[in-house]
Amino acid sequence: ELKVEQNPLFLSMQEGKNYTIYCNYSTTSDRLYWYRQDPGKSLESLFVLLSNGAVKQEGRLMASLDTKARLSTLHITAAVHDLSATYFCAVEGNDMRFGAGTRLTVKP
Amino acid sequence: KAGVTQTPRYLIKTRGQQVTLSCSPISGHRSVSWYQQTPGQGLQFLFEYFSETQRNKGNFPGRFSGRQFSNSRSEMNVSTLELGDSALYLCASSLGPGQSPLHFGNGTRLTVT
Numbered sequence: 001e002l003k004v005e006q007n008p009l010f011l012s013m014q015e016g017k018n019y020t021i022y023c024n025y026s027t028t029s030d031r032l033y034w035y036r037q038d039p040g041k042s043l044e045s046l047f048v049l050l051s052n053g054a055v056k057q058e059g060r061l062m063a064s065l066d067t068k069a070r071l072s073t074l075h076i077t078a079a080v081h082d083l084s085a086t087y088f089c090a091v092e093g094n095d096m097r098f099g100a101g102t103r104l105t106v107k108p
Numbered sequence: 109k110a111g112v113t114q115t116p117r118y119l120i121k122t123r124g125q126q127v128t129l130s131c132s133p134i135s136g137h138r139s140v141s142w143y144q145q146t147p148g149q150g151l152q153f154l155f156e157y158f159s160e161t162q163r164n165k166g167n168f169p170g171r172f173s174g175r176q177f178s179n180s181r182s183e184m185n186v187s188t189l190e191l192g193d194s195a196l197y198l199c200a201s202s203l204g205p206g207q208s209p210l211h212f213g214n215g216t217r218l219t220v221t
Contacts, residue, residue, distance in 0.1 A: 033209050042198065045209040088151065095164045096141065096200075096210060098151040 002027045004091050006099035013079050014107055021074040021102045023089035031092035032072045034063050036085045037101070043088065047074075079106045110135065112213035114199050120219045126187040129216045133180050133201030139163075140182040141210060142174060145196040154197075157182055158205050186218075194220045 003026040013019050023032070031050055035043040047056040049065035049072060056063050060083065062075045072089055086101045113132040121127050133140050142154040153166040157176035174184040180201075186193055196217050200210035 031206075031208060035209075035212075042214045043200075043210075043212040045211070048209050050208075090210075092206065092208065095153045095156060095166065097153065098143075100150045 002029070002091060002093040002097045004089060004097050004099040006089055006102050008102060009100055010103050010105075012105045012107060013076075015080055016078050018078065019076050021076070021087055021089075021104075023072040023074070023091075023099055025070050025072075025091045025097075027093060028067070028070075029091045029093055030065075030067050032065050033090045033092070033096070034072075034074055035088045035090060035098075037088065038085050046087075076104070079104075081106050081108065112199055112201050112211055114197075114213035114216050116216060117214065118217045118219075120221065121189050122221055123189055123191060125189050126185060127189060127218060128183055128185045129197055129199075129218075131182045131184075131199030131201075131213060133182070133199075134211055137201035137203055137211070138180050139202045139204050139207070140176055140180065141200045141202075142182070142184050143198045143200065144168075145198055145215070146194075151198070154184065156205070163205060189220045191220050194218060 005024045034046040047063040052067040054065045060077045065072045086103045088101045090098045115130045139158045141156040155165045156163045160176045171187045176182045196215045198215045200212045
């Protein structure tokens with residue numbers, strides 16, 4: 001059974017700092033997604049990573065995929081308060097399996 | 109283009125009742141998936157429909173069922189509600205199976221008392 005593990009589950013960081021969220025998964029897949037969820041809102045697609053070595057960047061967020069290590073990272077550069085949200089990675093197997101989410105809080 | 113529409117947004121039911129939730133996908137999207145989101149279990153896959161056929165089903169009891177209509181709209185039904193069914197139910201659509209990413213609706217918040 002496909003398992004997706006994210007860490008950390010909670011992340012409190014100061015504005016201007018950098019940090020990385022990790023997403024490990026248990027079986028072979030070359031399709032990985034990152035979503036963002038704001039409190040009380042639905043999930044918004046951030047990145048689609050479809051091959052080994054894929055790297056995508058949008059603003060202060062950069063996602064990468066290493067299919068051999070079964071690992072994806074979401075790197076946050078110079079965090080700002082607007083990035084506060086819960087971030088989910090999801091891996092496509094027979095269905096789309098989500099990690100538990102990382103609740104990010106960016107403090108001034 | 110209109111997004112994924114879920115109705116109703118909020119529901120309060122009592123134990124033992126049944127409930128039907130509705131999802132209208134983005135125009136042109138033919139695949140619809142349902143997820144249950146709770147604080148304790150996170151996002152759990154319920155089922156996926158494509159061309160009116162259930163492609164996959166998650167690890168939920170038979171009280172949870174769904175269907176998809178010829179216009180790709182989908183409904184899910186939960187019978188004999190239990191307190192533990194209280195959750196946010198999210199519907200997501202895509203062009204087809206494996207045609208990422210999923211586009212999520214705002215969800216239906218179900219409270220069972």
